[in-house]
Amino acid sequence: MNRVVTFGETRDLVRKAIREAELPVGLEVWILRDLIGRVSVLLPEPAAEPPEPIRRLVERLHSTLGAHAYPPERAILYLEPEDREELRSEAVIWEEEGVTIYFLDREISGRRWVTIAESELAGPPRFVLFALKGGLGRSTTAAVLAAHLARKGQRVLVLDFDLESPTLSSMLSPEEHPDFGLVEWLVEDLIDQAEVLVPDMIGRPAWSMDFTGEVMVVPAYGRRCREHLAQLGRAYLDKPPREVGGSPEKWVDRVRRLVRSLEAHASPDLVVMDSRSGLHDIAAALIVGLQAQVLLFAVDSEPTWSGYRILFQHWAQNQAIRQVRERLFLAAALVPPTAQKEYLRRFRQHAWDLFREWLYDEVPPGEPDGEWFSFDLMEEDAPHTPLPIYWERGLLAWPDLRSLESGPVQSAYSEFLQRFERQLLPEAGL
Known part of the structure; x- marks a missing residue:
């Protein structure tokens, strides 16, 4: 050598x-x-x-x-x-x-990004919101989306999986917080007593009581949480085998049981999950383990495209890309207030280049396009065509989720919500 x-x-x-x-x-x-x-x-x-x-x-x-x-x-x-x-x-x-x-x-953790569930997880349609870094409005979007769908009559279960820095839990006032949250379930599950917590894990915000549907929020942790950091250090463990010589239960499978248990109790029409940002085990479990539709939040910058390139390459190298690619969609976060059309044009071009390289099929000459997972640059409902969320100063504070038809929420999210209903809800069978 x-x-x-x-x-x-x-x-x-x-x-x-x-x-x-x-x-x-x-x-x-x-x-x-x-x-x-x-x-x-x-x-x-x-x-x-x-x-x-x-x-x-x-x-x-x-x-x-x-x-x-x-x-x-x-x-x-x-x-x-x-x-x-x-x-x-x-x-x-x-x-x-x-x-x-x-x-x-x-691997200690990276394997979870390619641990594709061997069987479908029965239940309602699920949507995961994911970003490589924080500050892109992922949690705000989850809250707006849940409120919008509940106003239209849907029963929406919202799960705050950003366990280290929960924001979506702010949908609940302190007095509306349930006794327990996701962290407590994951810890108590290690000793087989998680299921008794489920009835006391769901909070219902007062601001949603007049909606036709319902918003049900499971926070990262509940108001009875004690020793949060000590519990957090145990929340990501595989579950020890029940008997000597048995196999531990993988963390991805524990998350699948957690989600299914909450769904069975709450009977929602759909589930919205706010993932932790970055290439973390939480995101891995939600994106590859639940057969959910996944919104990838991005800004048009080289660090963003490089980060997603690393993830897509990992899936490709480990033969997982085909199991996840048809569930991925892009959200253009923080679209700037000036030159928006030009910004979105560049965004779409860079996204298409990335998706062509790693996700889309290369269609052989003479073959019909419809038989391949491939999309033209300007195809309106293609996965690389972003659902836009426009930057609004008024959204620097937590938005008023009672009124979505006016003000900064309307300016930022009207097009996003229209595209979501047209593109992702039919994909999920709604």
Whole structure:
């Protein structure tokens, strides 16, 4: 090795090493990249001597990856066949010159961004509002959207999943706060007593009482919350197995149970969830685990597009992109008060470039467009065409959700709400 190999190169270099090892066609090879980024080979059972092709492979991995591969004498691990079968669903699978590769990544949190639910989660339509950074009006939008839909007769369940810095919980006055919130459920669930909290987790804001429908708010934490930081440190844990030798319940699956439990109790027509911003486990669970429609908040800036490019690339590398792409839509946040048409034109162009690169199919010449997930730049209801939210000084304070037809809420959100009803509600079956 004459140069340093970095983590980001390891996956491509594993491919290179497998090609150069000249493995026999039809072989299955399991590759493990562990928590510190080192690569080893998994075999189904111990043997006096590993097969010659595997010995060639670990030698090649070490010479190609340097410090990101274990020395050949430590590079082979053994795993019971039944354990390998259990891990098969987590592997990224590809073929390299007739050899089937199962690539396993051991990650503390990033894996949750590609842990696609194996089954549909029955229940009402769900909408997740997500942004890479705070300050884009995500929580305000969730509140406005809930109020708008409730005025039209919908029973709307609102979940404040921004557990570290809850804002959406401000829809409730202090006296309207329920006894418990999402944090308490996640902690008490670890010891099997979360379900008794559910009836005392929903608050109903007084300002919505005259609406045709209903707004039901589950805050991040309730008024009886004590030791909030101590609870928060436990809220993201996988659930320990019930018996010795059992498997822990993944955090994504715990969130699915939490949402379904609240839905079963409240019987909403639809659910609006305010996600924590950034590439956090909360966002991962809501976006990939619930089959929800997802609004990606963005401003037209290179940091925004670079951030979403990182996320889309991660999905593509881990074979998850097709399971999530048809549920993604863009919201253009904080559209400036001047040159709005030009700003939205640039926004759409940059969004289309990004979606074409990672999400949209490349339609072969002569093929009908309708059979592919692909959209033209100017297609009005395409996922890359943003739902605009215009900047309004009057929204620097929490908006008056009783009157949405006038004032800053109307100026900022009228077009957004029209597009939401036309585009996302039919997608969700409403």
